[in-house]
Amino acid sequence: xxxxxxxxxxxxxxxxxxxxxxxxxxxxxxxxxxxxxxxxxxxxxxxxxxxxxxxxxxxxxxxxxxxxxxxxxxxxxxxxxxxxxxxxxxxxxxxxxxxxxxxxxxxxxxxxxxxxx
Amino acid sequence: xxxxxxxxxxxxxxxxxxxxxxxxxxxxxxxxxxxxxxxxxxxxxxxxxxxxxxxxxxxxxxxxxxxxxxxxxxxxxxxxxxxxxxxxxxxxxxxxxxxxxxxxxxxxxxx
Numbered sequence: 001x002x003x004x005x006x007x008x009x010x011x012x013x014x015x016x017x018x019x020x021x022x023x024x025x026x027x028x029x030x031x032x033x034x035x036x037x038x039x040x041x042x043x044x045x046x047x048x049x050x051x052x053x054x055x056x057x058x059x060x061x062x063x064x065x066x067x068x069x070x071x072x073x074x075x076x077x078x079x080x081x082x083x084x085x086x087x088x089x090x091x092x093x094x095x096x097x098x099x100x101x102x103x104x105x106x107x108x109x110x111x112x113x114x115x116x117x
Numbered sequence: 118x119x120x121x122x123x124x125x126x127x128x129x130x131x132x133x134x135x136x137x138x139x140x141x142x143x144x145x146x147x148x149x150x151x152x153x154x155x156x157x158x159x160x161x162x163x164x165x166x167x168x169x170x171x172x173x174x175x176x177x178x179x180x181x182x183x184x185x186x187x188x189x190x191x192x193x194x195x196x197x198x199x200x201x202x203x204x205x206x207x208x209x210x211x212x213x214x215x216x217x218x219x220x221x222x223x224x225x226x227x228x
Contacts, residue, residue: 001162032213038158043203043218051213091158097214104148104207104214108160 002028004096006109013084014117021079021112023094029074030096034106035067038091050077084116119144119208123219130194130226138189138222140204148207148214149180151189154221155200163189163202194226 003026013019023033032051036044048069050056056069068080081088093111097104120143130136151163164171164178171178180187191198201223205216
């Protein structure tokens with residue numbers, strides 16, 4: 001199956017700093033990538049949809065100035081948590097979509113666990 | 118957006134038992150996926166099944182799109198099957214393939 005990588009797998013940072021998370025599709029080109037956030041024992045919550053070469057579409061309630069998304073190529077999307085605070089601590093997961101006529105399966109990265117002190 | 122309901126929310130089994138997980142959705146879909154989230158948080162694709170029946174080893178899935186539900190069958194369960202099982206769908210009108218997730222079924226298999 002298709003492989004999606006995420007880096008770093010975990011990060012601890014001080015309050016007020018920025019953290020960048022990379023999401024790569026390793027063996028396919030993804031026109032669309034998605035960023036999710038997951039709290040303990042809860043389902044995945046979509047934060048934004050990212051298309052290569054265009055601005056990301058953010059879900060209601062997600063601050064676009066705080067969670068900066070860049071989709072620079074068909075294999076790379078980045079999420080930057082700016083001025084992180086303890087309430088931003090969470091598990092962040094990206095996914096990449098293979099879009100073709102009558103087929104649009106999503107594949108997920110392994111996630112990044114962010115802890116803000 | 119489309120509503121996705123999974124049942125049961127929790128399931129505890131002894132090794133070797135069989136189980137059925139259910140996913141109901143509120144509108145027409147053009148994609149349905151089943152995932153297993155392992156203890157490290159990785160979502161593993163189990164099935165891409167907008168309709169019909171598929172089997173992969175001890176797992177099989179059936180989606181009846183006209184009746185808006187899907188079932189995931191796990192036979193002869195093993196401790197390694199433990200984790201959270203998610204159902205997620207893309208509504209028929211979507212152009213970007215946005216997935217709507219259910220709340221998941223937490224499966225615990227005891228030896």
